[in-house]
Amino acid sequence: MDTKKLVVGIDIGGTNTKFGMVDRIGNIYAEENISTPLYSDFEDYINALKNVIEKLEKDVEDAEIIGIGIGAPNGNHNTGEISFAANLPWQGTLPIVAKLQRFFPSICITLDNDANAAAIGEMIYGGAAKMRDFIFVTLGTGVGSGFVANGEMIYGHDGLAGELGHVIVEKNGRQCGCGRCGCLETYTSAPGIKRTISELLALSNEDSIFRHKSLDEFEAKDIATAAQNGDKIANDAFAITGETLGLALANAVTITVPEAIFLFGGLAKAGDLIFKPTIASFEKNVLKVWKNKIKILPSELQNKDVSILGSASLAWNSINRGLC
Amino acid sequence: MDTKKLVVGIDIGGTNTKFGMVDRIGNIYAEENISTPLYSDFEDYINALKNVIEKLEKDVEDAEIIGIGIGAPNGNHNTGEISFAANLPWQGTLPIVAKLQRFFPSICITLDNDANAAAIGEMIYGGAAKMRDFIFVTLGTGVGSGFVANGEMIYGHDGLAGELGHVIVEKNGRQCGCGRCGCLETYTSAPGIKRTISELLALSNEDSIFRHKSLDEFEAKDIATAAQNGDKIANDAFAITGETLGLALANAVTITVPEAIFLFGGLAKAGDLIFKPTIASFEKNVLKVWKNKIKILPSELQNKDVSILGSASLAWNSINRGLC
DSSP states (O other): OOOEEEEEEEEEOSSEEEEEEEOTTOOEEEEEEEESTTOOSHHHHHHHHHHHHHHHHHHSTTEEEEEEEEEOTTEETTTTEEEOOTTSSSOSEEOHHHHHHHHSTTSEEEEEOHHHHHHHHHHHHSTTTTOSSEEEEEESSSEEEEEEETTEEOOOTTSOOOOGGGSBOSTTOSBOTTSSBOBTHHHHSHHHHHHHHHHHHHHOOOOOGGGGSOGGGOOHHHHHHHHHTTOHHHHHHHHHHHHHHHHHHHHHHHHHOOSEEEEESGGGGGTHHHHHHHHHHHHHHSOGGGTTTSEEEEOTTTTSOHHHHHHHHHHHHHHHTTOO | OOOEEEEEEEEEOSSEEEEEEEOTTOOEEEEEEEESTTOOSHHHHHHHHHHHHHHHHHHSTTEEEEEEEEEOTTEETTTTEEEOOTTSSSOSEEOHHHHHHHHSTTSEEEEEOHHHHHHHHHHHHSTTTTOSSEEEEEESSSEEEEEEETTEEOOOTTSOOOOGGGSBOSTTOSBOTTSSBOBTHHHHSHHHHHHHHHHHHHHOOOOOGGGGSOGGGOOHHHHHHHHHTTOHHHHHHHHHHHHHHHHHHHHHHHHHOOSEEEEESGGGGGTHHHHHHHHHHHHHHSOGGGTTTSEEEEOTTTTSOHHHHHHHHHHHHHHHTTOO
C-alpha cells in the first residue's frame, strides 16, 4: 500500500487547540484536541504540539506528514510569529514556526491568521478552488478578510494585510475597539448589527421584541430569527447592515477586482437576510464596468470544519506553490 | 562591441504616440514621435508602429530589441487589447498586442494602461526599485493608481484593477464622470481641487483671487501659486484635498499594506502643500499598527520622461519575471 501523504492542520484558539490529519482533497483522517490555557509556559505548549503531531502520524496507518499548517490569532505568515494575541496565555512575540521547525526540520511549516487560513481553505477546499482573484470576508465577532490576487494571498509589507474590518466607512462613526471611529466592523459584525438594533430602537417607534430585551439577552442569530418572524426592526437592521457591507465591498473591488467575494461567519449564515441587501447595495454602488460581473457567494466552508481545513490548507498551499 | 539589449517603450496618447529605445537602467538611446489621429485606420497605425520600431533598431548602433512595452489609455494587460478608449481615433476593442506580435513574433510585447505603466516605471526605474509592496497614485485630470503586492501588479480578474479614483469617499457626494457620486477623483484630482475652491467660495466670506476668476480662467497649478502667495481659500483647498486623500489612503492600506505610497501628477507637484495635509490625515486615520510605518513619497519619475520610461518598464518587468 502506498504511503498517504498528509498534512497536519493546527487551529490555535483561546480555549482549544485542534489538530487534524488532512489530505489534498480535504478528507480528515484523524483529529485531536488539547486545552490551550493548560500550558502556561510556551515551551511546554510547543512540546505538547510536538507530541500530538507525532501521535497523529502513528494513529493513521501508512501516513507520512509532509506539511504543518497553523492558524492562530495574530499569526503572521511573513515572520512565522504570533504577536500579542489577546486571547492566548503567552505574552509578547512567539516564534512558533521556528520553535516547531526544530522538531520537524524537514517538514514544511506555515503560519497564518484565522481569516487568511479560512480564505486559503476556500481556495484549496471550497468555492474559490479555480480562482486566482477573490476576496474572503468573515462576519463574526469582528470583520476579517483575506484578499487573493494573482493566485497569491496579499500579505503586505508586514504580513498583516487584509484588514477590511478596519476600513473607515463613516467619518465620526461608531467607536471601534481599535481606538478609532467608523470602522466597517462596528457595523457589519455580530456586535455591529446589535448596535444597529439599538440605533433603530432610538430612531423609530416601531414595536420589536428587542424593546423588551437588554443587549446581554440576545445575539446576532436572534436578530435573524426575529427578522424571519416579521420583526420590522430586525429586518431593517439586516437591510442597513447589507447596505453598509455592499458599499464597502464595492469600494474594495476597485482595488483588486476579484472573480467572487465569499462571505463567511455567523452573520453570513443568515442567508438571504444578509445576502440580498448586500448584493443590492454592491450592484448599486459598484463602478459600471463591474456591474453584474462579480459574484457574492456564501463560503463553501461554512458547514465544514473550517478550523482544521483552513489550517491544513495553509500547508497544502505552501506545498503546491513549491515554497518548501 | 557587445550588442546592446534594449526595449522599445511606446506611449499611446490621443495626440501623439511617443517611442523610446531604453535600457535596463533607464537610459534612452533614441526617440521618435508620430501623430496618433493621423492614422484613422487602425491597421495603418499598426504598420506605422512597425516602421518606427524597425527604424529605431537601425538608428541605434549594435542594438537588439528584446521587448516592446505599450502604455495606452484603457490598455488591458490581461487581454493585450485596448477597449473603448475615448481619446483614441479607433472604435471598439483593439487587439494591439496580437497585431504587433505578427510582425515581431519572437519579441516580448506587453500592454498596460497609463497608471499601471507609471507604477511599474516607479518599480523598475524609480523609488520603488527594491519594494515588493507599494501603491502608486496619479493625481491628474483623474485619479489613477497601481497596486503592487508580492512584487506583482494587481490586475484583477479582468485586468482592470486598481481604480482608487473610483472609491466612493462621500455618500451622495460630488457627481463623477463615471455616473456615480462621491468618487475620490471628484475631490483629489486637478478638477477636484477646483471644485473644492468653488465650495469654499460658497461657504466662506474670505477674499480670494478666485472670487474674481471663472472656472475657465484658472488651473490646479494656479491654486498652488495662490496658496504660496497666502491666499487662504487656496490653502484651505489643499488642506481639504489632503484630508480627503489621506483618509482614502489610510483605508486602502488596510487591504495591501504597502511599504510606501508614491504620489505622481499635477497635484503632487504642489509639494508640501499637498503632502503635508495628506500625511497628517493619513497618520490620523490609519490603523494604529501602521502609524509612522508607511511612507508617502513623491514619485521619482515626476521629473523624468514618464511616458517612455513607464511603457519601457512594462517590457523590462515582463523580461525580468520570465514571462516571455
